[in-house]
Amino acid sequence: MTLNDIALHRRSIRRYNGQPVTQDELLTLIRFAQEAPSWKNQQTSRYHVVTRPDTLAATRACLGGSNPQKTEGVGAIIVTSFKHDIVGHTHGQPDNEAGNGWGWYDLGLQNAYLLLKAAELDIDTLVIGIRHADQLRHLLAIPDDETIGAVIAVGHRIEDAQRPPRKELAEIATFH
Numbered sequence: 808m809t810l811n812d813i814a815l816h817r818r819s820i821r822r823y824n825g826q827p828v829t830q831d832e833l834l835t836l837i838r839f840a841q842e843a844p845s846w847k848n849q850q851t852s853r854y855h856v857v858t859r860p861d862t863l864a865a866t867r868a869c870l871g872g873s874n875p876q877k878t879e880g881v882g883a884i885i886v887t888s889f890k891h892d893i894v895g896h897t898h899g900q901p902d903n904e905a906g907n908g909w910g911w912y913d914l915g916l917q918n919a920y921l922l923l924k925a926a927e928l929d930i931d932t933l934v935i936g937i938r939h940a941d942q943l944r945h946l947l948a949i950p951d952d953e954t955i956g957a958v959i960a961v962g963h964r965i966e967d968a969q970r971p972p973r974k975e976l977a978e979i980a981t982f983h
Contacts (some may be wrong), residue, residue, distance in 0.1 A: 808927060817865045817926035819933045821877040823962035828930060830883030833961070839924035843916040846909045851890040852917045855947045858883045865946055870958065871937035878933065881962040886943055888953040889892065889914045925961065933960040
């Protein structure tokens with residue numbers, strides 16, 4: 808499968824069949840995510856992986872909106888974070904106007920790599936931004952020096968999802 812095939816195949820899945828995702832598969836996803844570039848190769852992204860049924864239920868309860876329902880039957884949940892005040896800083900001072908924003912950027916790149924690897928392995932995902940970070944931090948003992956980013960549901964779909972339409976290139980790209 809080519810990268811193009813993988814990107815076109817990947818969908819955000821909101822109904823899972825309860826099939827487990829193995830620890831080896833999860834480690835493969837995280838190892839691949841590590842290959843994404845990061846600011847000065849700081850590699851500050853962190854992955855808090857939840858697989859135990861009781862902790863999965865408690866983690867799902869920390870999700871906002873309809874996300875607890877959308878994550879029923881997932882094999883794992885990965886709470887992604889980054890160590891803050893390191894990325895985009897030299898000697899404790901921001902290197903440019905983005906400052907700590909580079910941590911978000913790096914985490915986004917690594918999460919994208921994780922999603923693409925999952926799609927290549929026929930593992931489905933859903934990126935969740937509506938979550939209660941303080942509850943997740945407490946539940947999973949995430950250190951205070953980490954900024955919680957996305958929550959990624961990982962599992963196997965019940966049904967295929969349709970590809971939403973994409974904007975025309977003229978709406979998103981300008982050439983100078």
